Amino acid sequence: MTFSLVAYLEERRATVDAALDRVLPPESAPPTNIHRSMRYSVLAPGKRLRPILVIAGAEAVGGRADDVLDTACALELIHAYSLIHDDLPAMDDDDYRRGRLTTHKKFGDALGVLVGDALLAFAFEELSRLTAEGVPAPRVVEAVRRLAHAAGPMQLVGGQALDVAAEGRKPSARLVRDIHERKTGALFGAAIALGAIAGDADARTVDALEQAGRMAGLAFQIQDDLLNASARSLRTLGKRPGTDAARGKATYPAAVGESRARRDAVEMLRSVRSALVRRCTRPALLLALVEALAKRER
Amino acid sequence: MTFSLVAYLEERRATVDAALDRVLPPESAPPTNIHRSMRYSVLAPGKRLRPILVIAGAEAVGGRADDVLDTACALELIHAYSLIHDDLPAMDDDDYRRGRLTTHKKFGDALGVLVGDALLAFAFEELSRLTAEGVPAPRVVEAVRRLAHAAGPMQLVGGQALDVAAEGRKPSARLVRDIHERKTGALFGAAIALGAIAGDADARTVDALEQAGRMAGLAFQIQDDLLNASARSLRTLGKRPGTDAARGKATYPAAVGESRARRDAVEMLRSVRSALVRRCTRPALLLALVEALAKRER
Numbered sequence: 157m158t159f160s161l162v163a164y165l166e167e168r169r170a171t172v173d174a175a176l177d178r179v180l181p182p183e184s185a186p187p188t189n190i191h192r193s194m195r196y197s198v199l200a201p202g203k204r205l206r207p208i209l210v211i212a213g214a215e216a217v218g219g220r221a222d223d224v225l226d227t228a229c230a231l232e233l234i235h236a237y238s239l240i241h242d243d244l245p246a247m248d249d250d251d252y253r254r255g256r257l258t259t260h261k262k263f264g265d266a267l268g269v270l271v272g273d274a275l276l277a278f279a280f281e282e283l284s285r286l287t288a289e290g291v292p293a294p295r296v297v298e299a300v301r302r303l304a305h306a307a308g309p310m311q312l313v314g315g316q317a318l319d320v321a322a323e324g325r326k327p328s329a330r331l332v333r334d335i336h337e338r339k340t341g342a343l344f345g346a347a348i349a350l351g352a353i354a355g356d357a358d359a360r361t362v363d364a365l366e367q368a369g370r371m372a373g374l375a376f377q378i379q380d381d382l383l384n385a386s387a388r389s390l391r392t393l394g395k396r397p398g399t400d401a402a403r404g405k406a407t408y409p410a411a412v413g414e415s416r417a418r419r420d421a422v423e424m425l426r427s428v429r430s431a432l433v434r435r436c437t438r439p440a441l442l443l444a445l446v447e448a449l450a451k452r453e454r
Numbered sequence: 455m456t457f458s459l460v461a462y463l464e465e466r467r468a469t470v471d472a473a474l475d476r477v478l479p480p481e482s483a484p485p486t487n488i489h490r491s492m493r494y495s496v497l498a499p500g501k502r503l504r505p506i507l508v509i510a511g512a513e514a515v516g517g518r519a520d521d522v523l524d525t526a527c528a529l530e531l532i533h534a535y536s537l538i539h540d541d542l543p544a545m546d547d548d549d550y551r552r553g554r555l556t557t558h559k560k561f562g563d564a565l566g567v568l569v570g571d572a573l574l575a576f577a578f579e580e581l582s583r584l585t586a587e588g589v590p591a592p593r594v595v596e597a598v599r600r601l602a603h604a605a606g607p608m609q610l611v612g613g614q615a616l617d618v619a620a621e622g623r624k625p626s627a628r629l630v631r632d633i634h635e636r637k638t639g640a641l642f643g644a645a646i647a648l649g650a651i652a653g654d655a656d657a658r659t660v661d662a663l664e665q666a667g668r669m670a671g672l673a674f675q676i677q678d679d680l681l682n683a684s685a686r687s688l689r690t691l692g693k694r695p696g697t698d699a700a701r702g703k704a705t706y707p708a709a710v711g712e713s714r715a716r717r718d719a720v721e722m723l724r725s726v727r728s729a730l731v732r733r734c735t736r737p738a739l740l741l742a743l744v745e746a747l748a749k750r751e752r
Contacts, residue, residue, distance in 0.1 A: 246563035265544035277606035284599035293591035301582035308575035319487040
């Protein structure tokens with residue numbers, strides 16, 4: 157990672173954190189238990205990759221960061237909801253996330269379910285406010301459609317459902333890839349696509365960027381699994397190393413071997429690069445970001 | 455209930471059931487486990503009150519039922535999601551719903567969480583398709599905004615969170631009313647409002663109908679609690695009688711006494727009636743429907 161990209165990520169993360177703090181209802185607003193736990197969960201320290209991808213997606217087609225902050229927040233709200241529900245006892249049953257108690261551990265299982273639900277609905281309320289900020293209504297509807305699809309039964313939730321069904325078995329490489337495309341790829345794709353929509357890109361560009369984002373998400377997930385397999389301490393990842401493997405979770409490196417997984421990720425990045433260069437007026441930053449994510453060391 | 459209203463409800467229910475069957479992804483579409491359990495949960499026999507209120511809301515302002523079926527389905531999807539999550543072990547821990555095994559009992563706790571999530575996201579995808587059916591985009595955005603708000607932390611989820619916090623205590627009448635306005639009133643209000651939006655009503659009418667719907671939902675809930683308290687068999691309600699009281703659930707009749715609860719419901723209906731007559735070009739059917747719901751015997 158070059159120094160400028162690190163600085164860019166830091167700056168964007170701070171911008172996103174401030175925007176999240178602004179859009180989330182205050183703790184004092186009743187019902188206070190739901191609002192307090194929403195803020196605890198969403199404002200926990202995080203990389204904010206998906207909202208930053210929204211901003212980078214907008215900038216890549218000539219849009220401005222300030223115009224897409226609400227869209228960026230909507231993506232992080234969806235991501236936060238999915239983590240909270242993944243951590244529930246009925247799912248992965250995790251006690252810690254990002255070095256803090258998970259939402260259901262902190263507030264109880266019922267609130268764990270409810271906070272996730274609240275964030276999912278709230279993300280769409282947030283998106284619906286874009287018209288008030290000057291985004292034409294047809295584009296807002298398009299954003300709602302793509303985000304709902306990415307978060308719904310065919311994609312994010314569907315990937316989780318496939319994952320649940322595969323647990324304890326030895327899934328094929330194809331199935332693992334399918335799961336990751338839905339669980340991680342779909343939201344990466346939606347992030348870049350929604351940024352491009354808010355940045356006023358034409359429909360073909362939005363489609364191409366969504367596809368590139370999916371592929372980037374897949375490469376990111378492979379890297380995540382490679383890191384998870386080799387991580388040496390709780391400190392490095394903020395969760396116990398090797399927990400996915402211990403639980404029999406389907407990972408791509410486990411299915412095809414680490415070296416093949418690395419090669420495939422490089423190939424994916426090549427196709428992402430080619431799509432971004434072909435479609436974007438200013439691809440450089442988004443490209444640097446995607447490559448850094450898929451090659452990161454932690 | 456007059457004969458004609460019974461016939462109307464039967465006909466509308468069949469129309470809504472057919473529309474739900476059409477909009478839900480087929481069981482054969484992967485991931486099949488999520489799609490199969492979505493269909494099991496949503497297509498279970500039900501009264502379809504909220505979608506019928508969407509249709510009646512549209513008709514009351516001069517719209518047509520055929521133009522609002524997707525909106526009607528979106529409301530039922532949200533309602534179905536909320537029932538599935540309410541039934542989870544982390545929440546009410548119910549084994550039966552509408553005389554059948556609850557979703558998590560049938561498909562496991564993980565799917566119980568995921569199917570609810572899937573339906574919530576899918577409802578917004580469904581709404582976003584309205585533009586393809588000729589509803590102007592600004593109205594679709596308005597529908598998304600109102601539905602997301604009604605389903606989110608301030609309303610449906612918030613009511614549930616207040617309910618969780620109140621369990622085991624003796625809540626005030628004011629708190630119980632607040633819980634019911636959020637848990638039941640908000641979605642009734644959104645149903646009628648979204649019908650009116652699709653039926654091309656002006657903003658003041660939509661606001662007034664939303665408010666009337668909330669009040670109607672409250673009256674409906676009071677009647678539901680009165681029936682629950684006195685129901686004599688599993689057969690009548692499709693769940694065990696008196697379970698709410700046994701669990702220490704906050705009900706309005708328990709908080710203020712049955713006769714005061716009845717009087718308050720009558721008063722609420724009076725204000726609903728007055729709003730509908732003032733605001734709608736064709737209030738008769740919606741009015742008959744709302745009164746029948748709030749006075750039903752089962």
